[in-house]
Amino acid sequence: MGKEVILVTGGSGLVGKGIEMVLETEKLPDEEWIFLSSKDGNLLSESDTERIFSKYQPTMVLHLAAQVGGLFANMKANCDFLRNNMKMNDNILAMSHKFKVKKVVSCLSTCIFPDKTSYPIDETMLHNGPPHDSNFGYSYAKRMIDVMNRGYHEQYGCQFTSVIPCNVYGPHDNFNIEHGHVIPGLIHKAYKAQENGTSFQIWGTGSPLRQF
DSSP: OOOEEEEEETTTSHHHHHHHHHHHHHOOTTEEEEEOOGGGOOTTSHHHHHHHHHHHOOSEEEEOOOOOOOHHHHHHOHHHHHHHHHHHHHHHHHHHHHTTOSEEEEEOOGGGSOSSOOSSOOGGGTTSSOOOGGGHHHHHHHHHHHHHHHHHHHHHOOOEEEEOOOOOOOTTOOOOTTTSOHHHHHHHHHHHHHHHTOOOOOOSOSOSOOOO
């Protein structure tokens, strides 16, 4: 068997950096990992995406790249989140098909599950209702990866799949209180409260449920 070339989109983000750290001790000798960042090209551009695939000729793709943001960022720009993520996802899957990538694994998000649901949630419940209004653009774009995976598999036999991790956080996360996700935002708030000797205040009523 030849060498596996694994292309990681969003390689400079939280999950990409985590995988890179694991590979320091667990990388196999017949693997070459390529971690992309925005410096390598604009994945919203079909021509840029094609150029990247042509350059590296990946045999597998781990699709982590996305336009992401916290609650307020999503509420201010739902249309941008929808359009940009749809473009990016379509480019990645289209080029993966064109360049005969053996397998694509895309990373989804727990926020794409229906707003009105029961707990615990699992993957079979993904399309059972609309997502929360606050981030519907991002959520529907991510859901469409699951739909496109099915379409590529049924029409072309492509091995495209996705995973839905629980809320992840850690080094290289976005700890901005307004634009980051809930866990890093809470960590930053707790840090500032301790540093300044002030109260630790959490936004909201406390009634919504989150599955971490």
